[in-house]
Amino acid sequence: MSDRFRLTLAQLNPTVGDLQGNAAKARAAWEQGKSAGSDLVALPEMFITGYNAQDLVMKPAFHAEAIQVIDQLAQDCADGPALAVGGPWVEGTELFNAYHICKGGKVTSRVLKHHLPNETVFDEVRIFDSGPLAGPYSVGNTRIGSPICEDAWHEDVAETLEETGAEFLLVPNGSPYYRNKFETRLNHMVSRVVETGLPLIYLNMTGGQDDQVFDGGSFVLNPGGKIVLQLPVFDEVVTEVDFERGPDGWRALEGPFTKHPDEWEQDYRVMVEALRDYLGKTGFKKVLLGLSGGIDSALVATIAVDALGAENVRCVMLPSEYTSQDSLDDAKQLAEALGVRYDYVPISEGRQAITNTLAPLFAGTEADLTEENLQSRLRGLLLMALSNKFGEMLLTTGNKSEVAVGYATIYGDMNGGYNPIKDLYKTRVFEQCRWRNDNHRDWMAGPSGAVIPDRIITKPPSAELRDDQKDSDSLPDYPVLDGLLDILVDQEGSIADCVAAGYDHADAKKVEHLLYISEYKRFQSAPGPRLTKRAFWLDRRYPIVNRWRDNG
Known part of the structure; x- marks a missing residue:
């Protein structure tokens, strides 16, 4: 024997x-x-x-x-x-x-x-x-x-x-x-x-x-x-x-x-490998994304470069009159640090044309979220035009916190074929950026060093769709929002569980409401890599029509 x-x-x-x-x-x-x-x-x-x-x-x-x-x-x-x-x-x-x-x-x-x-x-x-x-x-x-x-x-x-x-x-x-x-x-x-x-x-x-x-x-x-x-x-x-x-x-x-590396490196590697294989296995060679000067698009751009190389990534700044100079400077600095193609495409003229076209129908109404979303949808239209013309897959950049509560414009900034950070809560986006600035590995195609400018990480997040806008105007601060989402989504917990964990009852009810009414957006959203056991798509399958609410 x-x-x-x-x-x-x-x-x-x-x-x-x-x-x-x-x-x-x-x-x-x-x-x-x-x-x-x-x-x-x-x-x-x-x-x-x-x-x-x-x-x-x-x-x-x-x-x-x-x-x-x-x-x-x-x-x-x-x-x-x-x-x-x-x-x-x-x-x-x-x-x-x-x-x-x-x-x-x-x-x-x-x-x-x-x-x-x-x-x-x-x-x-x-x-x-x-x-x-x-x-x-x-x-x-x-x-x-x-x-x-x-x-x-x-x-x-x-x-x-x-x-x-x-x-x-x-x-x-x-x-x-x-x-x-x-x-x-x-x-x-x-x-x-x-x-x-x-x-x-x-x-x-x-x-x-x-x-x-x-x-x-x-x-x-x-x-x-x-x-x-x-x-x-x-x-x-x-x-x-x-x-x-x-x-x-x-x-x-x-x-x-x-x-094996720690969870921060493994999460980042998953996002890189997911994008690399999604492109490679579907036949795409290049990607593009809208670069806003904010932290989410900065992280997606960095992931894309690490996955595909700078020569295969196009970043597009699409400013309006509400885009701050800091955002313009930060986006350009990031693009230069990554070595990507950087296109500057102002949307003010196109926005005015659309506003004029709608003016007879909107007569007698007050400006509201509709006008804000015109900017996002115009950006989505322009990015999709570039995608169609040059055969570059559009990446969308919404983090899990935004995806959860619908803080994104359908047919606007939700446009895209893949979302590398779809299962990454906003609080982890900040830390993941800091990790990437401090670490470089041989499986990364991008440059080493602090490629994401510090101001992108430290400034208050804003969609910049109106004057002096901050995300915190519409949502609880991200540590609170993410803590509530962890209970409601990842743990399938209740409103009572949120209150028992020390969160405000009104905040918990608001987040639960936003979570349920945003299901239709998630149903139409781009796929993205799974990092947790409760990622949106196959891990969590809820009806779009749903009148039930937790009365706790």
Whole structure:
């Protein structure tokens, strides 16, 4: 009986729907494993289709082609190590999330996912059928159990595998990022190791898909829960891990250990990677955005440059008579520090033309929010014209606080194809800017140093749609607003919870009201990267028409 086993882990970034491209990545990883003398090359959950592919997987033509691609991949990888890759499988009328084990030119085993997540961003109960609890598969004379992602968060699958002879657990994952998720993953996996007494390999994918970013961070645990290998977050890595069999069974040998960065760096990396992959996977090369001289557009511009390089980012200042000189100076200073193209497009003439056009219809009425929003909508029109003309995707710049309470103009500053800071509360926007000014990493395409002028960070936020306007004229101060939103949105708390936390009852009721009446805006808003477990879109799904209010 062999006393050594070499496993190649392929922590890679698939693209949803790119069946041949994903298969090519799998083949390249297999070739590396073959050269390294591996016994098995493993890829993540649903790697062939990309993840999370949502209802696309249910399309018969799509999942049939995906299965054909896996069969061809098995044939291509006949002469060498076994290959384990995630993809769909059909039996009769049932569709499964499966892990395909390929050896000798064919698929010799399939593991079918048993526990289907049906929470947060996952709708697997809608898409897949539940597979049975089953035993391990063999690679050579070694028996391996593969709980697929959610299966490893429950004790029954791993317990069944251990009882039926599994010698170690290989867990393929499509696990997307949210802040501080690694500890949750690690705690679950340690529990499986303690319960079964088996080594465990946690293999995650990387890369952005719409709002989700898969953060990698794959690791290997020996019995007792000790981490003996830890891969970096967000980076694509193909590496080997060796096992030795002793009197107590298989044990993984020490491998590379990469320390993970703190939550500020990980959040920023998510925003960068999400934008980079969203552009790369949809075929866009360049972006543009309106640069107001405020902090939100400053952060988005910096993220865009770090993701794509300054040569692929256009910033446009669209001033009106209400735009302060400080904003003009700050926007230009930021653009120069980032090295981006900077266009200056005053809107006063266009605004006056629109005002004149509407004057007969508005006769006898007082100027109000309507006239303020004309500025925002004119800016949106001009930015979309530039986007259409030059093929540059427009980025929108609303933070989570504004998105939550509707402090944005639909068909105006909400225009855009992607919003990198959609899940970042305003108070965190300030801190994230300070973090970026103080830190630079090799995955950033932008310049090092304090690229965001200090005055942008310290001055009172303002939409500058009327004289002396401040955000605090319409909203509670951002520390109060964000504290209330954390309770009402992230914790799904009540008005009573807000009051118990020390907030004013009237403020809580106002924020709750704004939150509910803004649902229609969020329904039409651009996607953006998920940083928390309660991001707007798939994590939080509320009706647009909703008369209920908390009377606490």
